Amino acid sequence: MKSSYNLSAKEIVTKISRGESSAEECLSSFFERIDEVESRVHAFITLDRDAALQRAKEIDGKVKRKERLGKLVGVPVAIKDNLCTRDVRTTCSSKMLENFLPPYNAHVVEQLLKEDAIILGKTNMDEFAMGSSTESSYFGTTKNPWNLAYVPGGSSGGSAAAVSARESSIALGSDTGGSVRCPASFCSTVGLKPTYGLVSRFGLIAYANSLEQIGPLARSVDDLALLFEVISGYDQRDSTSIRASTQNYSEFLREDVDGLKIGVPEEFFGEGVDERIVKIVWKGIDCLEKLGASYSEFSLSTVKYALPAYYLIATSEASSNLARYDGLRYGYSSEVGSDDWSTTFSNNRKKGFGAEVRRRILLGTFALSAGYYDQYYLKSLQVRTKIRLEFEKAFKKFDVLAGPTMPILPFKIGEKIDDLLALYMCDILTVLANLVGCPAISIPCGFVDSLPIGMQIMGPMLGESVLFRTAYTFEKCSKFTDYSPKL
Amino acid sequence: MSKKITSVVVFSKEEFAEDVVIGLEVHCQLTNLRTKLFCGCSSEYRGEQPNTHLCPICLGMPGSLPVANRKSVDDAMMVALALKSEIAERSLFFRKNYYYPDMPKNFQITQYDQAGGIPIASGGEVSIQVNHENKQIRIRRIQLEEDPAKLVHLGSIDTSPYTLVDYNRAGIALLEIITEPDLKSSKEARVFLQKLRSILEHLGVSDGKLEGAMRCDANISIKKGNRVEIKNISSFKEVEKALNFEIARQRAMNSRGLKVEMETRHWDDVKRVTISLRTKEAEHDYRYFPEPDLVPVEISKEKIAKISQIIPELPDARLDRFVKLYKIPSYDAGVLTSDKAMADFFEECIKLYPDAKTISNWMMTDLLRWLHEKDIEIKEAKVTPQHLVEMIKLIDDGTISGKIAKSVLPEILNTGKTPSEIVTEKGLLRIASRKDIELLADRVLIENPKAVQDAAVDEKAIHYLIGQLMKLTKGKADPQLANQIIKEKLKKQSKSN
Ligand SMILES: [Zn+2]
Numbered sequence: 016m017k018s019s020y021n022l023s024a025k026e027i028v029t030k031i032s033r034g035e036s037s038a039e040e041c042l043s044s045f046f047e048r049i050d051e052v053e054s055r056v057h058a059f060i061t062l063d064r065d066a067a068l069q070r071a072k073e074i075d076g077k078v079k080r081k082e083r084l085g086k087l088v089g090v091p092v093a094i095k096d097n098l099c100t101r102d103v104r105t106t107c108s109s110k111m112l113e114n115f116l117p118p119y120n121a122h123v124v125e126q127l128l129k130e131d132a133i134i135l136g137k138t139n140m141d142e143f144a145m146g147s148s149t150e151s152s153y154f155g156t157t158k159n160p161w162n163l164a165y166v167p168g169g170s171s172g173g174s175a176a177a178v179s180a181r182e183s184s185i186a187l188g189s190d191t192g193g194s195v196r197c198p199a200s201f202c203s204t205v206g207l208k209p210t211y212g213l214v215s216r217f218g219l220i221a222y223a224n225s226l227e228q229i230g231p232l233a234r235s236v237d238d239l240a241l242l243f244e245v246i247s248g249y250d251q252r253d254s255t256s257i258r259a260s261t262q263n264y265s266e267f268l269r270e271d272v273d274g275l276k277i278g279v280p281e282e283f284f285g286e287g288v289d290e291r292i293v294k295i296v297w298k299g300i301d302c303l304e305k306l307g308a309s310y311s312e313f314s315l316s317t318v319k320y321a322l323p324a325y326y327l328i329a330t331s332e333a334s335s336n337l338a339r340y341d342g343l344r345y346g347y348s349s350e351v352g353s354d355d356w357s358t359t360f361s362n363n364r365k366k367g368f369g370a371e372v373r374r375r376i377l378l379g380t381f382a383l384s385a386g387y388y389d390q391y392y393l394k395s396l397q398v399r400t401k402i403r404l405e406f407e408k409a410f411k412k413f414d415v416l417a418g419p420t421m422p423i424l425p426f427k428i429g430e431k432i433d434d435l436l437a438l439y440m441c442d443i444l445t446v447l448a449n450l451v452g453c454p455a456i457s458i459p460c461g462f463v464d465s466l467p468i469g470m471q472i473m474g475p476m477l478g479e480s481v482l483f484r485t486a487y488t489f490e491k492c493s494k495f496t497d498y499s500p501k502l
Numbered sequence: 503m504s505k506k507i508t509s510v511v512v513f514s515k516e517e518f519a520e521d522v523v524i525g526l527e528v529h530c531q532l533t534n535l536r537t538k539l540f541c542g543c544s545s546e547y548r549g550e551q552p553n554t555h556l557c558p559i560c561l562g563m564p565g566s567l568p569v570a571n572r573k574s575v576d577d578a579m580m581v582a583l584a585l586k587s588e589i590a591e592r593s594l595f596f597r598k599n600y601y602y603p604d605m606p607k608n609f610q611i612t613q614y615d616q617a618g619g620i621p622i623a624s625g626g627e628v629s630i631q632v633n634h635e636n637k638q639i640r641i642r643r644i645q646l647e648e649d650p651a652k653l654v655h656l657g658s659i660d661t662s663p664y665t666l667v668d669y670n671r672a673g674i675a676l677l678e679i680i681t682e683p684d685l686k687s688s689k690e691a692r693v694f695l696q697k698l699r700s701i702l703e704h705l706g707v708s709d710g711k712l713e714g715a716m717r718c719d720a721n722i723s724i725k726k727g728n729r730v731e732i733k734n735i736s737s738f739k740e741v742e743k744a745l746n747f748e749i750a751r752q753r754a755m756n757s758r759g760l761k762v763e764m765e766t767r768h769w770d771d772v773k774r775v776t777i778s779l780r781t782k783e784a785e786h787d788y789r790y791f792p793e794p795d796l797v798p799v800e801i802s803k804e805k806i807a808k809i810s811q812i813i814p815e816l817p818d819a820r821l822d823r824f825v826k827l828y829k830i831p832s833y834d835a836g837v838l839t840s841d842k843a844m845a846d847f848f849e850e851c852i853k854l855y856p857d858a859k860t861i862s863n864w865m866m867t868d869l870l871r872w873l874h875e876k877d878i879e880i881k882e883a884k885v886t887p888q889h890l891v892e893m894i895k896l897i898d899d900g901t902i903s904g905k906i907a908k909s910v911l912p913e914i915l916n917t918g919k920t921p922s923e924i925v926t927e928k929g930l931l932r933i934a935s936r937k938d939i940e941l942l943a944d945r946v947l948i949e950n951p952k953a954v955q956d957a958a959v960d961e962k963a964i965h966y967l968i969g970q971l972m973k974l975t976k977g978k979a980d981p982q983l984a985n986q987i988i989k990e991k992l993k994k995q996s997k998s999n
Contacts, residue, residue, distance in 0.1 A: 098565075099564070099565040105564070105565075107564075112564065115564065117558075117563070117564070117565060118558060118563075119558060119565075121565060216567060216795075217565070217566075217567050218565040218566075219565060220564040220565045221564075221565075221795075223794075224794035224795050225794035251569065252567060252569060253567050253569075253795075254567065254568070254569050254570065254795060254796050254797050255794075255795065255796075255797060331791060332791075332794055334599075334789075335597050335599050335609050335789070335791070338599060338601065338607065338608035338609055339562050339564070339606065339607045339608050341601065341608060343603060344561075344562070344603075344606055345562075345563075345564060356601065356602065356603065357601065360601050380789065383599070383789035383790075383791055384787055384789060385787045385789075388617055388789075388790075388791075389617075392791060393617070393618060396618075
């Protein structure tokens with residue numbers, strides 16, 4: 016018999032609700048798996064075993080009493096550590112928030128609990144979600160389960176690794192410029208950056224508010240849709256939340272891409288994209304064509320402006336979001352006191368933030384400064400509008416756009432840590448969806464030298480259904496999501 | 503250096519010097535809202551324990567998000583319409599970034615008119631009356647923002663050994679009303695603020711009389727010199743003092759040939775001086791940018807039409823009505839309507855006693871003078887319209903004299919007792935019996951033989967004797983009767999001589 020940790024979330028739900036397995040048994044199986052591999056993968060910052068066990072028992076009681084059961088009954092979920100969990104420390108992988116105990120749950124966490132999911136713990140990430148490798152975490156680097164010498168991607172590296180290593184059934188990440196899709200691609204899991212506003216950001220510790228969305232990570236499109244169904248929907252506590260009608264996303268999971276029009280921007284395969292990735296992703300597109308879709312190549316001329324615009328907007332917002340961590344109200348407080356605010360604040364911030372966070376705060380502060388605002392921040396907003404318009408136009412012609420998620424293969428831990436520009440360049444294909452606000456999914460598409468490759472499929476605003484259908488069809492045909500790392 | 507100068511400044515009463523230019527930034531709390539601007543915390547923080555009206559949102563706790571209070575937008579629209587400002591169809595919230603303990607997030611959510619920002623309303627004007635002349639003060643813009651926390655010092659900010667922070671006030675809805683530099687004197691500034699406060703009170707959006715509910719910053723320059731901003735003026739009573747000080751300081755600088763620096767100064771209401779906070783070079787760069795957690799405020803034409811229908815009568819209209827309906831002088835009507843409570847008091851009185859002129863006279867003279875002397879508002883005084891009317895009726899029916907009434911009024915204001923109670927307690931009933939007055943008059947004549955003698959040739963002596971009679975009766979004698987009786991008795995005496 017398959018160990019519970021190898022089951023899909025859907026299978027777990029079925030087994031538990033039918034009484035074929037208890038939530039407690041299932042959870043123990045995951046904890047056994049965690050005990051087996053976590054010391055090598057280091058996906059988690061905090062494991063909440065007691066609370067998880069307690070919840071599993073409660074759920075079993077519900078099953079016994081034949082009460083209504085939630086959509087994720089008994090499914091263990093890993094939560095990125097920038098999502099607030101009541102009384103469970105939420106660190107953003109920063110020394111700044113090493114001991115932060117939120118007094119409330121993020122909206123998505125509430126939704127998970129409402130649907131009877133079990134929260135396993137909090138996963139590692141790049142500090143304040145700034146990075147593509149999980150190397151900037153104050154709590155050490157997470158390893159890629161496919162090859163422990165490699166990075167899992169980032170910033171939601173812990174969540175992707177936990178799912179990939181089967182330490183958790185499903186997981187939540189957040190995606191500001193690719194932070195769900197990049198690790199999904201590097202760890203061969205499925206990951207979605209939803210339409211901006213579909214998932215409430217209430218309880219997500221902000222990096223760049225206008226760009227980011229909380230997104231699901233799973234081993235299959237099935238589970239991904241199930242988790243997305245639970246976390247999406249209107250929430251009045253987030254003013255940017257949209258009142259879209261709630262969807263039963265699982266209904267879109269049909270093996271049917273007949274007549275689907277795929278746009279393939281040549282820029283997605285242009286300079287800087289690894290030739291081996293180009294080949295593999297084209298194979299994926301060809302596969303979709305064989306299944307009934309058609310594709311045509313075209314040019315998205317604004318793509319080349321996306322990365323600088325993204326970094327300026329993201330760091331500008333970050334410089335303001337992170338201002339509250341001054342050691343007086345929030346964050347690390349150094350012992351050295353001073354009579355003067357500025358000195359005290361600077362001291363605390365210098366010691367509480369890691370190098371990458373400080374760098375981005377400086378960059379953002381600079382971009383918003385008088386005399387530079389127009390040429391940097393405002394210009395970036397104009398670029399953003401241009402990109403949006405070009406995407407709108409493209410989606411009039413095509414149902415989806417396809418290309419690689421990442422331009423490069425997973426890299427070795429430490430390999431790019433000093434090559435900032437190369438690291439920033441990694442985001443070139445993912446930041447587009449964040450600038451536009453449209454949904455994008457990364458789905459396993461093959462391997463190069465036993466390292467995973469992901470294909471990115473982007474859809475129009477609120478086009479999650481077509482993404483799910485396309486990804487599902489591709490998954491059923493390619494079967495890459497059946498592969499798992501040997502640990 | 504500035505401190506040295508301040509110590510030798512002599513206060514002078516500044517009156518409408520042509521070279522003075524003043525602009526105000528008035529911060530008015532929307533006190534009719536029950537909650538803060540972006541969270542559900544109660545806005546009634548006055549008199550509460552410090553740091554008890556808080557939640558993750560107004561504390562800027564990581565992961566929390568602001569949600570704009572819809573009613574604050576309605577309030578802002580009402581004010582905009584009252585000030586004839588143009589309401590923006592779509593306005594934006596911006597972040598104003600600065601490191602200071604008064605904002606939990608180290609930024610303030612406000613609105614802005616530059617860097618692509620659009621405030622909720624722009625333009626407009628307020629008419630004021632100074633020295634019987636009308637003047638229009640232009641409004642530059644109106645914006646919604648959150649109030650910072652209250653910083654508490656022990657005595658003066660300069661010498662306090664600590665700063666305490668009370669976040670109860672952080673996040674309270676503020677309307678910032680910015681004027682053009684149209685004000686010419688500290689008095690105009692005060693009158694403007696008084697008028698503005700009255701408008702807000704008539705709208706029912708802000709009770710400017712609550713402590714700290716109406717605060718302002720002032721920009722002031724003299725003789726086209728550098729502009730100095732004065733912060734922390736906590737009430738419109740303080741504004742006159744702060745501006746007078748600053749005008750005197752700048753004049754003293756000029757007369758010594760010293761240059762007035764472009765700077766920001768702090769009004770220290772304990773030491774009653776302005777203190778330099780920072781110079782131009784050290785000015786904050788607030789790095790304004792659009793607040794990404796809030797959506798634009800959209801206001802439709804229909805919504806504006808709906809709000810305009812619920813705008814109540816405003817001070818200017820009320821003034822006109824007072825003049826037309828009650829036939830009181832325009833100046834008096836202006837004074838009465840410059841304070842909603844005062845105007846309400848007036849009209850309450852008229853309901854009980856229809857002679858508006860008499861009511862207005864009593865209010866404009868004795869009542870106002872007393873309030874000014876005590877430096878309090880009519881709401882704080884213990885007098886009610888019933889009191890004033892009862893007092894006037896006592897004069898009418900001859901129970902007390904007008905002169906006695908003047909001594910009864912302060913007693914009412916101080917104690918809240920009814921006029922009858924006071925009259926009885928103090929034995930102030932008028933002596934109207936001819937017999938009683940005649941007896942007392944005889945005594946006066948006997949005690950003042952010299953005056954009686956002079957009375958035959960000197961009119962003044964007669965008045966002296968009447969005065970003595972009034973004094974003897976502590977003013978309670980009917981003055982006409984007293985006059986008559988003294989004259990009669992003198993006539994009699996001169997005949998008998
Ligand atoms: Zn609050």
